[in-house]
Amino acid sequence: MKIVSWNVNGLRACIKKGFFNYFNEIDADIFCIQETKLQAGQIEIELENYDQYWNYAAKKGYSGTAVFTKRKPLSVMYGLGDLFEDEEGRVITLEFDTFYLVNCYTPNSQRDLARLGFRLEWEDYMRIYLQELDRKKPVILCGDLNVAHQEIDLKNYKTNKGNSGFTDEEREKMTILLESGFIDTFRFLYPDKIDSYTWWSYMNKVRERNIGWRIDYFIISQRLAKLLIDSEIHSHVLGSDHCPVALKMNL
Template identity: 45%
Template sequence: MECNGVRAVANKEALKWIDERQPDILCLQEIKALEDQIPKDMFEKEYQDIIVNSAIKKGYSGTMTWSILQNSYNSTCLDIDTMGEGRIVETHYDDIVLFNVYFPNGQKDEERLAYKMKFYDDFLDYCEKLRENGKSIIICGDVNTAHKEIDLKNPKANSKTSGFLPIEREWMDKLVNHGYIDTFRYVNGDEIDRYSWWSYRSGARLKNVGWRIDYFFISEDLAENLEDAFILDYIEGSDHCPVGIKLSI
């Protein structure tokens, strides 16, 4: 879940859904906090493995993975996240590798868009090397791009906006063509009006004028293990809502 500040959503009690659903692994993005600022007792469920990757810049970005499973290896992928923005938590569970990623936004300027595209390419290259070594891959997080026209309310009006630029969407095509499955579409087909992010402006959420920019991708070898993929768009407290999958492993 992209939470836009973990302390803020915790104060709003916007994480109560976690106690209700009790996921085995929880991935949060844009936590905007240092490790010592995060309450360890936020949830009823006891997570044995907690990894926090805070940005160098305080109050900015950051990712965090909570798990009932003990990872066999973890990394923050600084060869990809070269600016130290706390954008990746990589955890290995035997032959399965989970990536919790807060991909960069490219709206600031051309330089930032170029950084986003390099981040995309470096990340995919790294995933492919892991697959060559026999690993299965799960990618979750805020990809900061809507893939298809069905994935946002106003595709034509946003055709020149970062987050729906052809070059960004082409990278998502490349991801799929390399054998990564968009789990929500795999399970739910072409359901319309299903979004995970809404602008705070103009009552966008109330009108459901949104974008689906939060995803779970899995490598195709895990397809037979996929039982469900969902968007919890009724849960409020952030400009994003939670997304998730159920895998039988």
């Protein structure tokens, strides 16, 4: 099975930049996107052989997630259930026979860390949610999780310490999640691989010089590790300030 995740930073803009070229070429079984920046009725796309599931933010032109899947889910859930009210369209969960797939767009703490408190509260509820799912079936979590977990996961870690996405608090929340029964698939397979990033600033020539951050992940339940084939970063794919990431598993 091949699952792809991509923060498209506005689906309509990404479509104009070749979204469907990549979508058709990669031919994923499940394709997850974050930051759709859409409201219901603002776009109609025909995807042969795929069911579509959308979670829209209440605020126009903001956040939002979607999942396109060839495999019919048993059920679909939006948000974090009763744990946390999700008015920003950040989570879609698909239940399948043998696993849950959670597509997530984690809140950004903002440049001045004005939203750090909200972000940390979100992290706690998300972890509880994932653990509740994991007690029933193994979990695959994907998406833009808005944190570079380790120093190896961003180019300029020394000058970014304490900045949004690389605060001690955000990194610690990721550590706690992983220690609660999950693995970061990319670092599980490639613990020492450097210069592997998924997001680059739009500032001049930053992406060409590969001054990036790895903030897009596939996190899976530990007991799925034996089924893991590969966790890929498709940094050659343009169309957004993020690139797609892909998971291959023997499911």
